[in-house]
Amino acid sequence: MVDENVSFEDNLKELEEIVEKLEKGDVPLDNAIEEFKKAMDLVKACDDKLKDAQDTIAKIVNENGEIVDFDVE
Amino acid sequence: MVEDYITVSKVTDYIIELFRSDSNLKHVLIKGELSNVKLYPSGHLYFTLKDEESQIKGVMFGAKYKLKSKPKSGTKVLIKGKIEVYKNYGNYQLYADEILKDGIGDLHRKFEELKEKLNKEGLFEQDHKKKIPKFPKRIGVVTAANGAAIRDIITTIKRRWPLCEVMLFPSLVQGERAGENIVRQIKRSENFNLDTLIVGRGGGSIEDLWAFNEEIVARAIYMCNTPVISAVGHEIDFTIADFVADLRAPTPTAAAELAVPQFKEIRNDVDQFNSRANLAINKTLNENMARLDNIVSKKLFTSPGEIYAPKEMQLDLTVNRLVHSSKSLIMKNQNRLDLAKSSSVFKNPGSIIKAKKENYLLQFSKLELLNPLNTLKRGYTLAKSEGKVISSSKDLKSGDELEVEFNDGNVNTKVI
Structure with a gap:
């Protein structure tokens, strides 16, 4: 499984590296299948992150250190 | 005589012509202080320009587009324009093409001096500039809570990359206390685990933007551990903050665009990687399948007998040799046994005993001779x-x- 703590950026980068490795085609079959599984896990992790996308949360940090929602409208 | 009287408009036209014929009035450069400044919805600006002794009414058509911000009453200005008569009221007035704030030359000099000083110190070095994270989770903004800048930034981030949180550190961005306020908020923001910090405000005059040309602000941006994007004013305004920031954006909206990726592009990237990975693995599988077919079609699988037949022959030969050599060994031992069996020990033991006895008696008689x-x-x-x-x-x-x-x-x- 993909580590939850790894950033989206790192996941995307690793995914790109694996895809490039697989495309080169010089990976032994066993490894290739392992790498492919890992790639699919990464795709899923990225998908999940993107699906998570909700509305941007905007907050204002007041002088007294209080953090409250900041309404743009 | 009634015919000797001329109309108001005629005399006004005459005066208009008189003004127009004087080339001095076509291009005037006047300095003074603004008062009664009014910006009409039409976009025209009406004002009075005065000094200690005199005043003149003035207008700037399309000021809304020509000026970055509405000048305030009491501001000392330099105006370029012409003087003509306004026929409706019969008064002469100043038609302004350009209104500049007086004292700007002073600010420009200060700006250049500070820029030179900080540049020499190395505050603008590219080596010092931090990379802006590509996928930030939390972006801080130091700007006015009621300005257009924060609105532009939030709407832009919402549109492009809604996975990101925005934290506003409200600050004065104009006036004498703006500089120290900005510095304080930049320092505060460091405690909030931000990926990127945007520092800026919307466009304005050089005085409006002056806080971003202050040395303390420049140093606070330089010292900030969070990567800073400067977002001051509109495109033509460069500030010291822009030079010292890790990345300069021409507007707050542009800063937001530089701070976050485009959701659709990233979505597309992930999909691309997905299909590329599938294509690549299918290709690898097909290639391996072809190799397997190739191997399977070889002798071992089609006629395995051919592979072990020679081995079988060799085995036969070995067994043969083994049988032969053991037979001859047995034969050899059999002969030796037969020979032993045929010896006189077994055939006629009595004769051996007799011979031994005769020999004994002979030896005994020899001993007799030697007996003392x-x-x-x-x-x-x-x-x-x-x-x-x-x-x-x-x-x-x-x-x-x-x-x-x-x-x-x-x-x-x-x-x-």
């Missing part, structure tokens, strides 16, 4: 002293006791 006791029978004696045979007279002296052994007994004597 037989010599005694012929009349010889044996002299012994203390059990030892005496063979020389020299071994004896007078008085020694001597035992003489005869064939039929012993006699004890003494040497005289």
